[in-house]
Each structure stands twice: as C-alpha cells, then as structure tokens.
Amino acid sequence: MIQAPLDCVATPATTAPPLITVLTIVTVTESGIGSPVIPQNGLTASAAPVVSGTLSNVLAPGQVVELLRNGARVATASPTGTSFSIADSGLTSGSYTYTVRVASDAALSLPSTSYSFAVDNGVPAERPVITSVTDNVGLVQADLLSGVGSDDQTPRLNGSLSASLPAGSVVQVFRNDALIGLATVSGTDRQVRLLPSPVIRRA
C-alpha cells in the first residue's frame, strides 16, 4: 500500500484572502416611515437615503463596505453577513450616483455598478395662493368672504400658482395645519382646485 506524501495535505492559506469584488446595490430607499424605494434614475425629496445591497460572500477581517457618493467616500459599514445597509445624510437638491466597494488597509475592490437618482428638496420657487373659497350649497351660494359663516360642509378652494409646477410636484392643502389633500392643478392656466373638497363641521 502506498501512502500519499505528507506535502499533499492542504495547509491553511497564510496570505490575506482576496478582496470581494462582487457587490450589488439592490435598493436605495428614503429614510422614515415605509422606506419608499427611490427608483434608479428616479426623484426624491429625501436628504438621507439608505443604500442596501448584497455581497458575494462575507467580509474578511479588516474589510469594510464603503459607500461612494459621486465618487467620494461618505460612509462605511461592517456587515457580518452577505447583505449591507448604509445610511447617507445631508443631501441637497442635485444629481447623485452611488457605488459601493470593499476596502481594507491593503487594497480596494472595484466599485459596484452605479445607482443614480435626483434629489429635489429645496424650497419650491412656485408659490401657491388661495384666491377664493366657494360655497355651492343652499339658498346662498357665492364665494365666501373671510369671517362669514357658511352652510357648505365641502367648500371648494380656488387658487393660483406663480409658475407652472415641474413634473412630480404637488400642491398640498392644509386645514388647521393638518394635511387634507392635494390640489388639482391645471398646468396651463395654473389654476388650483382642491378635490376632494374638505369637510367643515360646525362646532
């Protein structure tokens, strides 16, 4: 019987493991309630997106996942499994592209494929005003004067905008500081009309 020579027995590698090169950004979400997804090439008002993705295998000791925003490192994470989640912050209106890479003291991996989107969270230039409130119930039907009572529990708000709204923008309507709906806006004449109308009940 012939025995295998001892030098055929596998020995543990003594060099550092290779850097993981396969990273994927799966989603970028808005922070907060529900964490809605920001689509690739989409638009968001969020100043603090959360970048989530996967790794081809777990990180070796000393390795971290780096988040790059427009090519500059902005945050790192040390996931213990094969998925990661990194929160960014402080985004102002503009265009952004995220990539991720694995880094250690010795080397960097190639960056992942990119994930791009736009942020619009500045103060809108378009200014809405309420021009009238219409009562169309009962014997007396007219635009309401400020301070005058009405029997219309669903008065219609009419208004105008200083400029046409860009795509994706809405006019929110508040009653006593509570959001009650979105105005219907016709882009050409910039008229604002609230549908459905708010319900007002007398005390």
Ligand SMILES: [Ca+2]
């Ligand atoms: Ca009336």
